[in-house]
Amino acid sequence: MIDINPQRILTRYNVKVEKEMTPEEVAEKLFPVEENIREVAKAVFEGDEDEVVESIQNAINNGLDPLNLINNALLVGMEIVSTLYDDGVLYLPDVIISAQAMIEGIEYCKERSDQEHEYKGKIVSYVVEGDIHDIGKKIVTVLLRAKGYEVVDLGKDVCVEEVIAAVKREKPIMLTGTSLMTTTMVGFQDVNSRLLESDINVPIVCGGGAVTQDFVSQYELGLYCEEASDVPKIADAIINGLNIGQLRKEFHKH
Ligand code: B12
Known part of the structure; x- marks a missing residue:
């Protein structure tokens, strides 16, 4: 209790x-x-x-x-x-x-209304390829929407091609990736390198199950966060101009 x-x-x-x-x-x-x-x-x-x-x-x-x-x-x-x-x-x-x-x-x-509502920013969320555990992603998505962000939710078991295409199309301020299995969490690597190949420096906030800070820190665009409730705080920090190095200083455990 x-x-x-x-x-x-x-x-x-x-x-x-x-x-x-x-x-x-x-x-x-x-x-x-x-x-x-x-x-x-x-x-x-x-x-x-x-x-x-x-x-x-x-x-x-x-x-x-x-x-x-x-x-x-x-x-x-x-x-x-x-x-x-x-x-x-x-x-x-x-x-x-x-x-x-x-x-x-x-x-x-x-x-x-006849005017357009302005969201704080756009975010793409997904569960890595081969992984159908999507409850954590749903929480992350709900909390971001609750804080005024527009979330393009790609769903579960999303292939790398689809993630890259969504980033190019939607131009989000960040990505959130969920993986609950040791066999699927390596999927962050492909997304990271494909984005860098295209000169896209959008932070990938990674979380769920076996994912750890050390693991995510191997990837240039990777940012680790344990609690879903911290994800909107990261989005706010990105809106305030923090880059990946500064975000790691602020949100990673030292
Ligand atoms: C429910 C569940 C299932 C459900 C999933 C239903 C669904 N729609 O998600 C079903 C029954 C379908 C399932 C299937 C399988 N599962 Co399963 N499953 C679980 C279980 C029991 C709970 C996961 C869960 O939903 N937790 C609740 C949510 C709220 O927690 P969460 O996802 O961790 O999210 C929290 C944080 O991680 C974080 N978070 C999540 N995402 C993100 C993203 C960001 C950006 C951030 C910052 C934070 C964040 O925030 C959330 C809230 O705090 C776990 C065991 C466990 N205790 O974790 C096993 C587990 C994940 N499953 C496991 C396995 C092996 C499987 C199967 C392969 C089983 C099989 N032999 O078929 C299949 C996989 C199929 C596939 N291809 O994906 C293993 C993985 C082992 C490993 N380390 O690789 C686990 C750990 C069980 C075990 N101990 O063996 N599973």
Whole structure:
């Protein structure tokens, strides 16, 4: 049983803890104050797609801009879910259900707006060739989308050709590669050398199962990360201009 300590979470948000609290009570204190925004964020937390769309409709009818609702309400609700997941209060199915509701909401907001929504950046995710273990990749993808990134998910057992073609087509800020088997993790090597041959220096964040930091560090573009929840932090660092050397300094264990 995970030892949940709402006090620790709420202290980070400067919220006073009055008694023993359930996850819903913890979240209640973190939702935004403005009523329209609060309803949307709450619906994302509850993972209720119908409620998400309904609360967005209400907010738009009350004069709020659909695109602003993406960043100011949908992502805020998802941020709360991610925080409570990081702290062991919520579990993976909660994150997946909320992320789905958020994605539904983003699509609805985009439909209702005549402007383009700007993602923070584009990322390509995949599971290496010969490997069908894709649960970790799904987590990574959900967490990146929750933090405002557009993720082109290539799926599992993806051949090197397909990865290279996707990078050339999509021009992502980074790749995330998952491998759970010692027999398949060598697949990172081909992607690394094929990208370098084409003068493409996009970081490949590698993780899953038997993959280790020493193994990934052999590849010029390789960046290791153990926890899926750290991947959005790496993406943010790339957006802030860090190169592979700087990213390794920041995220590798020394
Ligand atoms: C579930 C599972 C399966 C399922 C997969 C279902 C699916 N859709 O993914 C099924 C039953 C299909 C399966 C099949 C096989 N499996 Co299997 N499987 C597992 C098992 C039990 C759990 C894996 C899992 O999903 N864990 C939960 C997820 C959430 O964890 P995760 O993937 O590690 O991801 C976390 C981190 O690694 C990280 N992460 C993941 N990806 C990324 C990416 C980035 C960029 C970052 C930063 C982080 C990150 O974040 C996640 C959250 O923390 C493992 C044993 C184990 N304990 O790991 C064996 C295991 C991986 N399987 C194994 C094997 C051998 C097989 C088979 C070959 C069995 C067979 N003889 O047919 C086949 C392989 C088929 C193939 N070609 O891929 C071996 C691999 C041994 C090895 N070291 O090479 C393991 C380790 C079992 C064992 N002890 O022998 N398997």
